[in-house]
Amino acid sequence: MTHLAAPAHAGLYHYDELDRRFLAERVEQFRGQVARRLSGDLSEEEFRPLRLMNGLYLQLHAYMLRIAVPYGVLSSDQLRRFAAIGRRYDRGYGHFTTRQNLQFNWIKLVDVPDILAELAAVDMHAIQTSGNCIRNITTDQFAGAAPDEVVEPRVYAEILRQWSTLHPEFTFLPRKFKIAITGSPRDRAALAIHDVALRAKAGPGGAIGFEVFVGGGLGRSPFLAKRLSDWVAEADLIAYLEAILRIYNQYGRRDNIYKARIKILVHEVGIDKLREQIEAEFERIRGPKYRLDPEIVELIRSHFAPPPFETLPELSEVFELHRGTTPAFARWSRSNVSAHRQAGYTSVTISLKPTGGIPGDASSEQMEAVADLADRFSFGELRVTHEQNLVLAHVRRDDLFALWQELGRHGLDTANAGLIGDIIACPGLDYCALANARSIPLAQQISERFADLDRQHAIGELKVKMSGCINACGHHHVGHIGILGVDKHGVETYQITIGGTATENPALGQVVGPAVGYDEVVGVVEKLVELYLEWRLDGERFLDTVTRLGVKPFKERIYGAAA
Amino acid sequence: MARSPVEGLKVVGANRLETGAVVWLGADDAWMALVTEAGVYAGAEAEAALTRAKLAERANLVVDAALVEVALEDGRPVPLRPRERIRALGPSVRTDLGVQAGSVS
Amino acid sequence: MALLLKDGRTVDDPWSAVADDAAVLPDGPAVVGLERWRRDRAALEARNAPLGIRLQSHQLAGEIAGDLGRFGLVVLEFPKFRDGRAFSTARALREQYSYTGEIRAAGHVIPDQYLFLTRVGVTTVEVPEGANLDSWRRALAEVSVAYQSGVLDDAPLAGLRRKVAVR
Numbered sequence: 001m002t003h004l005a006a007p008a009h010a011g012l013y014h015y016d017e018l019d020r021r022f023l024a025e026r027v028e029q030f031r032g033q034v035a036r037r038l039s040g041d042l043s044e045e046e047f048r049p050l051r052l053m054n055g056l057y058l059q060l061h062a063y064m065l066r067i068a069v070p071y072g073v074l075s076s077d078q079l080r081r082f083a084a085i086g087r088r089y090d091r092g093y094g095h096f097t098t099r100q101n102l103q104f105n106w107i108k109l110v111d112v113p114d115i116l117a118e119l120a121a122v123d124m125h126a127i128q129t130s131g132n133c134i135r136n137i138t139t140d141q142f143a144g145a146a147p148d149e150v151v152e153p154r155v156y157a158e159i160l161r162q163w164s165t166l167h168p169e170f171t172f173l174p175r176k177f178k179i180a181i182t183g184s185p186r187d188r189a190a191l192a193i194h195d196v197a198l199r200a201k202a203g204p205g206g207a208i209g210f211e212v213f214v215g216g217g218l219g220r221s222p223f224l225a226k227r228l229s230d231w232v233a234e235a236d237l238i239a240y241l242e243a244i245l246r247i248y249n250q251y252g253r254r255d256n257i258y259k260a261r262i263k264i265l266v267h268e269v270g271i272d273k274l275r276e277q278i279e280a281e282f283e284r285i286r287g288p289k290y291r292l293d294p295e296i297v298e299l300i301r302s303h304f305a306p307p308p309f310e311t312l313p314e315l316s317e318v319f320e321l322h323r324g325t326t327p328a329f330a331r332w333s334r335s336n337v338s339a340h341r342q343a344g345y346t347s348v349t350i351s352l353k354p355t356g357g358i359p360g361d362a363s364s365e366q367m368e369a370v371a372d373l374a375d376r377f378s379f380g381e382l383r384v385t386h387e388q389n390l391v392l393a394h395v396r397r398d399d400l401f402a403l404w405q406e407l408g409r410h411g412l413d414t415a416n417a418g419l420i421g422d423i424i425a426c427p428g429l430d431y432c433a434l435a436n437a438r439s440i441p442l443a444q445q446i447s448e449r450f451a452d453l454d455r456q457h458a459i460g461e462l463k464v465k466m467s468g469c470i471n472a473c474g475h476h477h478v479g480h481i482g483i484l485g486v487d488k489h490g491v492e493t494y495q496i497t498i499g500g501t502a503t504e505n506p507a508l509g510q511v512v513g514p515a516v517g518y519d520e521v522v523g524v525v526e527k528l529v530e531l532y533l534e535w536r537l538d539g540e541r542f543l544d545t546v547t548r549l550g551v552k553p554f555k556e557r558i559y560g561a562a563a
Numbered sequence: 564m565a566r567s568p569v570e571g572l573k574v575v576g577a578n579r580l581e582t583g584a585v586v587w588l589g590a591d592d593a594w595m596a597l598v599t600e601a602g603v604y605a606g607a608e609a610e611a612a613l614t615r616a617k618l619a620e621r622a623n624l625v626v627d628a629a630l631v632e633v634a635l636e637d638g639r640p641v642p643l644r645p646r647e648r649i650r651a652l653g654p655s656v657r658t659d660l661g662v663q664a665g666s667v668s
Numbered sequence: 669m670a671l672l673l674k675d676g677r678t679v680d681d682p683w684s685a686v687a688d689d690a691a692v693l694p695d696g697p698a699v700v701g702l703e704r705w706r707r708d709r710a711a712l713e714a715r716n717a718p719l720g721i722r723l724q725s726h727q728l729a730g731e732i733a734g735d736l737g738r739f740g741l742v743v744l745e746f747p748k749f750r751d752g753r754a755f756s757t758a759r760a761l762r763e764q765y766s767y768t769g770e771i772r773a774a775g776h777v778i779p780d781q782y783l784f785l786t787r788v789g790v791t792t793v794e795v796p797e798g799a800n801l802d803s804w805r806r807a808l809a810e811v812s813v814a815y816q817s818g819v820l821d822d823a824p825l826a827g828l829r830r831k832v833a834v835r
Binding site for chain 2: 037038039040044058059060061062063091106107108109110358429430431435436437438440441444490492
Binding site: 022046170172250 | 725726728749750751752753755756757759763764778780781783784785787788800803806810811812813814815816817818
């Protein structure tokens with residue numbers, strides 16, 4: 001199969017022959033493993049960790065394949081390949097996840113080696129998207145574009161991706177390990193809920209270093225990450241991470257899968273004691289072998305050079321004209337267009353949350369449409385956000401109206417980015433073998449209830465996050481409104497929290513009252529919004545009002561003073 | 564629709580190894596695509612059926628064979644728990660997909 | 669009886685395992701558990717034959733660091749292949765404690781771990797009788813590109829230099 005090189009200016013890592021050989025060997029290795037499973041040479045127990053290392057789950061209806069989208073960046077050709085795979089091997093659609101990856105839900109085991117080969121031809125894979133290993137390293141969807149960015153995080157995300165790929169020591173960890181990185185003081189990558197999180201900073205003389213956090217994670221026992229170090233110099237990045245992983249691999253609990261994440265180690269040992277152990281190991285291994293060579297950093301950085309921006313004025317007459325004459329376009333610009341560091345450019349959020357739609361799903365046709373738009377408007381590159389939307393990061397303001405019109409032809413122009421209609425939802429009981437309750441149909445109901453976009457804009461920023469079980473793949477703990485589905489005596493029941501957020505000022509949501517039934521959820525959400533509108537002060541978002549007032553007044557009004 | 568909630572009725576569900584498709588142990592131990600065609604068992608018979616299903620696991624035909632509680636609706640088995648109903652039919656949010664849409668892998 | 673693999677080939681195993689409660693020590697190379705080593709140190713050291721030690725997965729390199737000069741063999745047990753602590757133990761033995769003797773992986777290891785084991789410094793692997801030796805042999809050759817240097821590699825770490833693993 002011939003390889004398709006990425007568009008020249010797409011800001012992703014461009015594979016060389018060695019990278020391609022690695023993927024080709026991995027594909028053949030998995031082909032062999034599948035054959036051994038089918039022949040019985042491998043038992044299911046032996047095969048399971050191997051297929052999980054290739055992102056292949058057995059779900060409710062079929063196998064589910066989770067394809068890695070390294071730090072959420074895709075080229076147009078890669079997205080086209082997703083569309084083709086969806087058509088040929090699945091049911092014509094895919095699902096974008098809260099870790100910036102893509103999932104197909106109707107996969108056959110026997111097809112997977114061929115699917116992996118087709119992915120390898122566009123430098124893609126499903127390695128380590130599952131299993132007790134280091135997972136996809138995620139980052140800010142506006143990397144390389146955000147005005148407040150200090151350090152381009154994709155450089156280090158790529159370095160860590162390579163470092164963590166089939167790492168011989170860290171492939172059989174106590175549990176999964178998730179890393180996030182940002183290069184801005186604002187946190188758009190949800191650092192606080194990751195096992196390890198990095199904030200890249202500039203130090204004296206322009207030196208680059210990292211603030212390091214450890215022990216975040218949701219699920220049964222949610223924890224926000226704690227600061228491990230205020231400054232790890234760039235050259236020490238690999239050594240520091242090796243030290244963390246080594247301590248975790250050796251001391252993380254192996255007796256109970258619900259207590260096996262590093263957040264539990266932090267909780268049980270204490271951050272200060274853990275820091276001592278990590279830094280002792282770090283000091284021991286720091287040296288030429290573990291040093292991150294600046295030459296290597298520069299080499300990787302060259303893959304993420306800014307694309308050839310035109311020199312443009314900040315003001316775009318075309319944009320202003322259409323904004324003034326087309327209210328729907330003006331509304332979409334308010335919610336879905338973000339400022340860019342380069343004059344005359346913007347970043348666009350393509351909502352995958354149409355009113356009443358399935359959050360994060362995109363059909364093969366839609367994927368192909370977005371691929372074409374990426375080529376036409378954004379240097380052949382797009383991003384997946386951890387809130388299940390897509391981003392075209394470098395769109396000229398002059399082009400926004402034309403882009404919006406094109407998006408409209410494919411149902412991708414919903415003007416709800418960051419608003420109540422922009423719901424984050426895991427697949428839930430409709431797809432997932434782990435789930436206790438459905439999440440998608442409730443997301444659809446909430447979306448329908450708030451279908452009026454003007455109303456959504458009047459309400460303002462409101463992140464609803466929904467999970468169908470305690471594993472919290474929908475990140476409900478950090479939703480402004482969080483909804484968790486549970487199974488109470490065989491009946492789908494929902495616990496609602498408010499005030500959660502995964503930004504640089506993170507917080508876990510607080511329960512607003514006893515769990516409610518399926519038919520009551522939308523009513524509670526409606527009531528929460530009403531109360532917010534009643535109580536909000538000028539300029540306050542829903543989250544701000546909740547933070548100011550606490551959960552008690554909401555609880556009392558919804559459940560009565562007895563609650 | 565008459566639903567007869569006789570205690571302890573079960574079927575055996577599994578996934579086909581090659582395709583992941585949901586299958587149900589039929590009366591003659593063939594694997595059926597529709598839960599309505601599954602053999603219904605109670606008590607010791609159910610355990611025996613599961614034992615036979617495990618043989619199919621060892622023969623690398625299916626994985627995750629397990630007993631599923633059902634009620635009888637017009638004489639046909641219907642899973643009791645929402646999870647198993649969704650498994651038997653397909654996603655509730657895409658009724659154009661899965662067994663419910665007449666698509667059988 | 670278990671088979672011993674070194675570099676993908678079966679080799680003879682001169683070592684005998686000694687149970688914690690075995691009354692008599694064998695002649696010739698013998699492997700004891702950590703408990704026995706601590707209890708019977710004097711007697712074991714007095715023998716004029718090579719000594720090996722067997723570590724369970726929760727027994728880390730530091731437990732035997734001071735005594736490494738006495739052991740010709742360190743066996744690392746895998747109670748389940750998922751328990752990956754031995755990878756760090758092997759690495760620590762080589763890198764931190766400069767152990768140059770034989771390191772052996774035993775217990776529930778699967779062929780797909782073979783490459784990782786060699787790259788953290790494991791010398792031999794004990795595979796159960798009936799194991800598919802072809803799978804084990806193939807496992808070493810399946811992936812020739814690595815994103816990290818192995819522990820016995822002098823070259824700088826980091827996937828940034830892609831290393832071709834030498835077989």
